[in-house]
Amino acid sequence: MDNIAGSPVEGENFFGRENDVKHLSQILTNDDVLLLGPRRIGKTSIARAVMASVRAQGWRAIEINVASCMDERGFLDKLNTALTPELASISSKIGAAIADGFKAATNRVKSLKVPLPGAGSLGIELGEANAEEWTKVGCDVIQLIGAAEARWLIYVDELPIMLFNIIRADPQAGTQRVRRFLDWFRNDVRAIPGAHSVRWLVSGSVGLDTLVHQHAMADTINSLSHQSLAAFKDELAVEMLLRLSTRYQIPLSETDAQAMVGAVHWAQPYYLQIAFHHLRTLLSERPDTALKELIDEAIDTMVQPGMDNDFHHWEQRLDMQLSRNDAAHARAILKLAAQDPLGAKPETLLAVIESRMPNEPQEDAQRVFINLRDILERDAYWWPDASSGAKRYRFRLEPLRRWWLRRNTL
Numbered sequence: 001m002d003n004i005a006g007s008p009v010e011g012e013n014f015f016g017r018e019n020d021v022k023h024l025s026q027i028l029t030n031d032d033v034l035l036l037g038p039r040r041i042g043k044t045s046i047a048r049a050v051m052a053s054v055r056a057q058g059w060r061a062i063e064i065n066v067a068s069c070m071d072e073r074g075f076l077d078k079l080n081t082a083l084t085p086e087l088a089s090i091s092s093k094i095g096a097a098i099a100d101g102f103k104a105a106t107n108r109v110k111s112l113k114v115p116l117p118g119a120g121s122l123g124i125e126l127g128e129a130n131a132e133e134w135t136k137v138g139c140d141v142i143q144l145i146g147a148a149e150a151r152w153l154i155y156v157d158e159l160p161i162m163l164f165n166i167i168r169a170d171p172q173a174g175t176q177r178v179r180r181f182l183d184w185f186r187n188d189v190r191a192i193p194g195a196h197s198v199r200w201l202v203s204g205s206v207g208l209d210t211l212v213h214q215h216a217m218a219d220t221i222n223s224l225s226h227q228s229l230a231a232f233k234d235e236l237a238v239e240m241l242l243r244l245s246t247r248y249q250i251p252l253s254e255t256d257a258q259a260m261v262g263a264v265h266w267a268q269p270y271y272l273q274i275a276f277h278h279l280r281t282l283l284s285e286r287p288d289t290a291l292k293e294l295i296d297e298a299i300d301t302m303v304q305p306g307m308d309n310d311f312h313h314w315e316q317r318l319d320m321q322l323s324r325n326d327a328a329h330a331r332a333i334l335k336l337a338a339q340d341p342l343g344a345k346p347e348t349l350l351a352v353i354e355s356r357m358p359n360e361p362q363e364d365a366q367r368v369f370i371n372l373r374d375i376l377e378r379d380a381y382w383w384p385d386a387s388s389g390a391k392r393y394r395f396r397l398e399p400l401r402r403w404w405l406r407r408n409t410l
């Protein structure tokens with residue numbers, strides 16, 4: 001197994017989540033899946049493993065990443081581009097008929113007009129009119145592939161980013177268009193003949209759940225089976241580090257590996273890979289230093305300027321998914337929780353929000369706090385730890401806590 005820290009991993013390099021792959025594949029037999037989680041927790045890697053697993057059962061599987069899509073047509077374009085080679089490989093007569101129908105659909109996608117953002121009331125009218133247009137083309141495309149005699153898995157990566165793009169680019173009608181998109185997905189697509197042979201795996205690194213709650217459209221994603229990726233249990237994390245150390249001939253003992261896992265605290269494979277990467281680099285620079293010393297340094301290196309790209313995302317996604325005020329409140333309570341590896345007590349955190357809302361009733365501050373507390377727990381910033389008596393909200397990822405602290409210290 002190679003020490004890869006960045007790109008999705010496949011084959012030999014995909015470690016420790018075989019059971020999750022089985023579990024997701026099983027769910028997909030009957031349901032569509034929504035896999036949400038912070039950046040870098042391995043969504044794309046597992047989705048590709050799931051694609052490989054269903055292909056082995058005779059399914060066809062395609063992947064589209066819609067992060068760069070600014071509108072509905074962009075989505076259909078991506079779908080088309082990914083489907084074209086797949087359909088071309090269906091050699092039967094029915095395949096040829098589908099491919100022909102598909103060419104026609106492609107032309108329709110190309111000629112779709114998209115709503116004009118920011119065109120005032122005109123934007124809303126156009127938005128509605130064109131929404132009908134693209135939903136129809138979208139349904140025809142799905143119907144075509146549903147007619148191919150196979151089961152299909154369509155993996156849509158970063159859907160929430162596309163939806164946020166639509167909302168941001170079209171302040172007038174964006175929210176309405178997102179609702180329409182999600183409705184299309186839930187209702188229109190399901191009503192298509194043959195739709196049962198098409199399954200969807202949707203994933204994203206910013207909270208689609210926050211988006212739909214904020215705009216009161218939670219109903220639109222209820223039909224998806226919500227899944228997440230838990231961190232590795234300590235033993236599995238240790239096993240991964242030992243496997244990496246064998247590969248790179250580093251004399252890491254089990255105790256060292258445990259220390260590393262403890263220092264990362266939230267044993268998602270990416271952070272283990274990164275920590276191991278820094279350990280390797282440090283060791284090659286100073287081969288005579290005791291590993292134990294280097295482990296701590298490796299963790300510290302993760303949060304230094306220039307090495308800390310991954311942590312910025314944790315800050316940015318607050319702005320992406322929360323209102324301006326809420327994002328600022330969230331930053332304030334995270335700043336406090338970052339002061340201590342063991343976290344902060346809820347009453348102290350609530351007091352921070354109260355002091356930021358001096359002119360509003362205490363219940364309002366409490367409501368804001370509870371809402372943010374839950375979002376930050378769900379999005380893996382922190383967790384309620386009651387192991388030492390009173391409950392404290394503490395950072396899940398210790399390197400992130402150190403980074404947060406560094407970023408908030410002069």
Ligand SMILES: Nc1ncnc2c1ncn2[C@@H]1O[C@H](COP(=O)(O)OP(=O)(O)OP(=O)(O)O)[C@@H](O)[C@H]1O
Nearest residue numbers: 004005006007015039040041042043044045269270
């Ligand atoms: N099963 C695994 N075994 C080993 N390493 C893994 C595994 N899953 C993820 N990783 C590590 O995490 C990194 C990121 O994986 P991946 O790209 O799949 O995550 P992601 O959640 O899709 O990230 P992003 O949100 O940036 O798209 C990999 O480069 C690798 O270091």
Ligand SMILES: [Mg+2]
Nearest residue numbers: 043044045157
């Ligand atoms: Mg990814």
